[in-house]
Amino acid sequence: MHNVYQFMAISQLAERFPADSWWAKFYKDFSEDDLVAYYEGDLTLPSLDLDWGMPFPQQDKTILIFINGHLTVDNLYNLETDGAIGLMVMGNLMAKNIAVGGQEIYVHGNLTVENILCGSYNHGEAIVNGNLQAATFVQDDEYRINVNGQRSLQCIVNIWHGDGIFQELPIRIQDILIDEVFLDEDEDEDEVGFSFASLVQIFKEGRSALTHFTSVPQRTIASSVYFTHHSINAENILKLTTCILMTPDKPSFDLTEQDVYFMIQRAHTNADGDKRNDSVYMKTSQYHYFIWLNEDQSVSLLRKTLEEEAEWWDITESSQAHLVDIHDHWLMLLTCINVAELYLHTIEIQYVRQIFQQSAIQELEEDHDGFWDGSKCYSFRQAYLDEDGDRIHARIEIQTPDEAYYFYTLENQSYVSRYYQPPHYYGLQELSYLNTRQWEASEQYFERFKQFMSQNFKV
Template sequence: MSDSFQFISLSQLKEKFPEGSWWVQHYQDFNEDHIAAYYNGDLTLPFLDLDWEKPFPQQQETILIFIDGNLTVDNLYNENTDGAIGLMVMGNLTAKNIAVGGQEIYVQGDLLVEEILCGSYNHGEAIVNGNLHATVLIEDDEYRIKTSGQQWTRCTINIWEGEGVFQELPVDIGELLVDDVLDIDDEEVGFLFGMLISLLKEGRSALKDLNEGLKRERTVPIYFTDSTINEDNIMKLTRSVLMPKDKHYFDFEEQGAYFKVNREHVDAEGGRWNPSIYMKDDHNHYFIYLEEEQMVSLQRKSVDEGAIWEDITDKPQEQLKDISYYWIMLLTCVNVSELYLPSIDRHELKEVMQHPKIKALDPAGEENDGFWDGSKYYRFRQAHTDEDGDDLDARIEIQTSDGTFYFYTLDNEKYVSQHYQPPNQYGRESISYLDSKRWEASGRYFTKFMQFISREIAEGVNAEEDK
């Protein structure tokens, strides 16, 4: 490889060093014995090892590789992260895997990584003037990556916490990386940077099938197994987890439509009402009512002023497409609620909130009291009356590494209410019942929280016993 390079002093490259590079300010700190390996044009390599002396054993004072073009390499790496050869690419850098540390990696164009981009230790950084695309980004020891363009990754792994975020879903590191690069004991899983380098030198991949990381087997049966508008399904709606104990109905909005499910009840005037469903979109009101003879009645009315209800029970199926569409949407939403709402134990959360270690925190949850697990922040709010006289329910909030918030509130006797707040926005939002990925993420983050807080509480108990 050295035959294709020119070995020149750093001062000869001073006009080529781009603004923002470490070398602009520091090339004069080196003498003429410290040299750069300069390549003019596009270069393709099977691998590039940036450990001292490895690329150019006959040129031991090489401290920088300067590619005046594009660089394509299968695996780019170095093992010694206290210091290593710098790399400057004035075009695009394309690699299958990159695992580096201890130097500046400067890319004037785009950085494209097919599998893993891993920067280790705080002695180095990567600067990308273009866009960064990587399947997996491994964050290790405060390594810095600066991107001027767009940054896109399918998965980000936090080494400190031993977990990752894959397509917005939290996953364990062991679901993403092969065992060879993991230090596994009974309580936690660590990451072995040196073993990652060894695998890359052997030409092996450190990734498992990423799609497996999204899969979680659930044994909960589907609540509605058919979508027929009949008595059985109407009654199941009235007995669903969404039906509160203190009201005769539940309601919600989904994709611009309003839904309200009423169970059998007696109104304020003493009138008895059978179970019913009311739905409304931009064009029509829909009413599904269970008659005394357990027959189902279907009604529709335009939203136009002066419109009257029309009985559509016996209409041809072709004319029932709209009411059937919203009926199926309603059943789908309730199916999702039955799958995810019971998965968080309300009693378990109440016990956590009453633990002395949690009660010792700021009860309003406004003084940044809480816990940090290395990638997520947990805050707690006890039930209290605020200064405006409003009663606030107990809740916890989880702030993820990308700035998303998840809220879990004890405001319902049957389940824990879940909300979220997107990054860079203010104000919590209801989670759409049709957004199963958001529900899955909320559930997984809560599971991570319970694992973390259980360890914190156990460590506190052990510390007291050791006194």
Template sequence: MIEQIELLVRSGFYSIEEIFEIVTEEYDIPIDNKQLQIEINSLFHSHMEASNQWARPTHFEQLVAVFDMLCDGGIIALHNAGITISDGIDDAYECYEELIERGKLPAGYCFYHEQDLRRAIESNVLPIAFGTFRENPEHALKVAEVIISFLESFGFHVHWNGDIDSRIELRDFEWRKMYTEHDSYGLKRAVEIIEESNYDLAFNAPRPVEIDDHITATDIPAYTRHTFSEIKHLLPADCWAYSRDEKNNGEFENETVLVYEGNLTVEQIHLDYPLGIDAVREEHEQQSVFLILVTGDLIVNNYIYNEYTDGSTGLIVLGNVQASNMIVGGQEIYIGGNLAVKELFWGDYNHGMLSVCGNVETSFFVETDEYDVRIKGERHFKKHWVDADECNVNDVQTMLAEGCYWLEDHDNYDVGQIPLCKEGMFERLKANQPLLMEGWPKVPPQIFENEELSVNNVQRILASSLFGEDVMYSFYLDDVSIRVSRPYLNEDGKKNRRQYISAAG
């Protein structure tokens, strides 16, 4: 019994009162309650004194950070989940059902239970169980890889044999945890973190209409799956996908298209994984998604992104598109209305194209490696780079946030190439961080009070700092040469009072 009390104390999950209740219920023998209370108090306070000497952070504190990050990434991560694996799975499904009702679709789960915790205390090995909510080995493998990468990033000694039916082990794990009155490591913690998170679509795939029919209360956008032949009549005749299919005897007839009816608002779209991590495309699996079609407007609160610039999923929106950032290439992006990108649009590689029937407005527009841009309306760019031709390397650190560009001393920096770092940008996007420096672009001061050609406005420009020490200011407006002169002293020391503007075609 003393051994059991010590394990409960060292677990750090139970108060003195809870330990007393567990022990008295578990042992069906006469117990001197007063003596039992003394033993529990003694072991509890000895453990508390020992905790003052622990190096920080403890392994448990680091594990809490990892589990919180996993939850923020869409994986339910639970501490002390029941006594057995079955208990832990039941707890994971309880979280899953609650999150579905709140409009979230978790990618999978991981946990350790009470018996695992005992093993960690006794032998410094903590097993971590994991799984998914759908029977898909590739999905489970991806979930395991993500869990392991997070654990290794915190320096844990991780062992796993690669079998999705085997558990992950943390070796050399020193279990050090002290109970505190405000402990909160239960199911509620995981649910609250996931509910508030904005995890990548690679983990949170929009749920198809036909999946999990018994679950109806959800805000997850629903799509319908079609073949290209079934929806091609909805496509604009001038889009590449339609015209290419027509010219090549139905080349895309059997390709998969996801259709969103009406307007769609999402946090982000990852065009490499439009169906989530369980649709990572292997050639033999025939799981590729050729195209996403939105029949209304599309609002993307964070980003539209893809890493692979050869064969990523295409996107056709019949209405307008708004996004914070777009980093794309390797597919057709067709927009029937206007495109508004708050910070950066970057189209990369000659296997991709952007077609916009309306206007395009963005702070920073970049096209590299012969990316095809077709804009029928107006272009409103505060900065525009075409490959390295328009790239002023000195502007990079002024415009872009740290991590979004290569420095000259970096191995991946190539002289003469555009120094943008896609990987660094994506890390910032996943963390909901801006790509552009705060306060960029700088708004120039207004010289004129309005857009009229008036005496007042002429006097304003004549008095401005544009002239410097000169009396004449020249510039071009399209193909017209403009010269502006202000009063000055002539050779005789007399003031020339003439002010004039001249123009020549």
């Protein structure tokens, strides 16, 4: 294999090293005996072993492989993670499996890994100037991956804590990796007995270390469906105005899904003494809709265009063909409330209040301080009044292995509000009621939080 490369003193390539690479920043004094294996053009290999002396036994001074093009390789690996041959690819790097550590892997373009990307120990780092896409990222200790472009990691697992995330949902590492990569015994009961050497050996043999796992089983929540039919009638309007989102302190609630705005209002007398009926307002990309319940329990429908001077038209008696749009949005609204009724009852407000009464929580020195369980961080913010006198509500924050956040906030009387912040993004978002995967993830992460609190603080 070594005959395809041109061997030269590494000092001859020093000016071509990207400025953000280890080689440009830290390695200045090269011996003339330190060699780089240089390849001009695109290269395809069945495997590449980066352990010292392994790929180039006749050139044991090789400390870097420099590919001036794209590299396609089935399996890229090295066993020794205290130090190994560096790899610099000036194009894209495409691999089926990667298990490395102890050196810099620099990819000027995109890094695409079909199966497993595993970085071991804290002596190595991967720098990807473009995008990173991998089916499974196996985190081993403190290996670093810096990506300038976008990350797309379908599954992330933390081998020391034994869990991870698969398509936003928590997952056990044993469900992802085959038994062969786990040790029979482990001295630390809190850690998974993982063998990096076994993983490398599997790649050397050209085999896969992934199980046939395809999805995380979702829990079955014991709850009846809130809306049993989709009719626009008095029964469903009354259910909307008495659902969990309608808190006792306010006569209405609103939500937005797929750019459609909904406001649901229960019957009440406003501050001016005017009586308001139970009603539903919708604003779509084309129309305003207004649905309200009359005193005799009949339902009226109005519609108007978005023009400023537009007038309301009674569409109660319109044909079903002309009501398709309003029925589609009505069905979406009922679906959202079904999800809210399914999930928002499961976390008790009293339990969250008890959490904030724990001495261990109250003694945290600063807001957002918390606890680390090996793969997730649990932080807390006590309620307080800000400089304008506005009340900032208490909340629990859970940082997941992929650096997303789930928030659980005490801001109303009926339920614990939930929010989400995507990985590598700043700013809270409301959970979409149509994204049941995120709701399920928020549920499962909170269950793990409760287990952690029970084991460590007897909550």
